[in-house]
Amino acid sequence: MKKLTYLFMAFLLVFLAACSSNETTSKEENETKKEEKKKEQGVEVDKGLLNVELTIPASMFEGENVDTVISEAKAEGIDVTKNEDGSLKYKISKSQHKKMMEEMEKGIKESLEEMVNGEEFVSLQEITYNDSFSEFTVLVDKAAYENSFDGFALLGLGISGMMYQYYNGTNADDVKVKVITKDQETQEVIGEVVYPDALEETETEAE
Structure with missing residues (x-):
């Protein structure tokens, strides 16, 4: 397993x-x-x-x-x-497949906890998500977030959500993960990223 x-x-x-x-x-x-x-x-x-x-x-x-x-x-x-x-x-x-998905779900949740409670991404205050990991809402300290590289954490959320959907049998064309970033204090939406669209745009720009 x-x-x-x-x-x-x-x-x-x-x-x-x-x-x-x-x-x-x-x-x-x-x-x-x-x-x-x-x-x-x-x-x-x-x-x-x-x-x-x-x-x-x-x-x-x-x-x-x-x-x-x-x-x-x-x-x-x-x-x-x-x-x-x-x-x-x-x-x-x-x-066995159910167990594998449960282990994957557990791993993702543990990673999210580490992101919020660890020392690497200090601006991240809370991360919520839906059952399929197709949408994440990230609450941040806006001032700290805008003066850091904590935005890189969003890539990890997008990849994790996509992988979970792939292994759960979601059609590749239907796999989407939306990551919404909000200021914790005002609930203002700071940004919204959709994967894999964001990865494809980055790849196109690189070319």
Whole structure:
């Protein structure tokens, strides 16, 4: 079960790496590139009556011995097969998938707590969210927030929300995460960011 949980972090890293690409392409090529990226990097989730199938792209296993990955999964009682394109198909029970999602949910909540109570992002006062992690509201000390780099924390919220939705079976085209930033004292909306749109805009600007 731990191996599947680690795949969440692997996918996050692959996603960030893909979004940092700076190759120069035309607008038409960019659109084609984005579609190919979704197919190559997307986690496919097929929920059956008794089992859930997760298809993890080969790009997630770069630098790893795939045979070892398969052996470790089988040792945990997980049915896994290697596809012709190098991707791995995991077949797990609904209870295993439920446990994985619960662990992912727990991890996200613990990260949010650390953001608010830790020393790294001092302007963040409170973070609330909905059940699907598709919307976050961040209350901040406005003066401290505007004089810091705490806005980088919003990226973490966007990525976490997207990953949760991907692994929960949300269609890739429907995955959206809205992050609203408000001044805690006045409740004034300071900013609103929607992911993955913001990542795609950043990538386009870089190109």
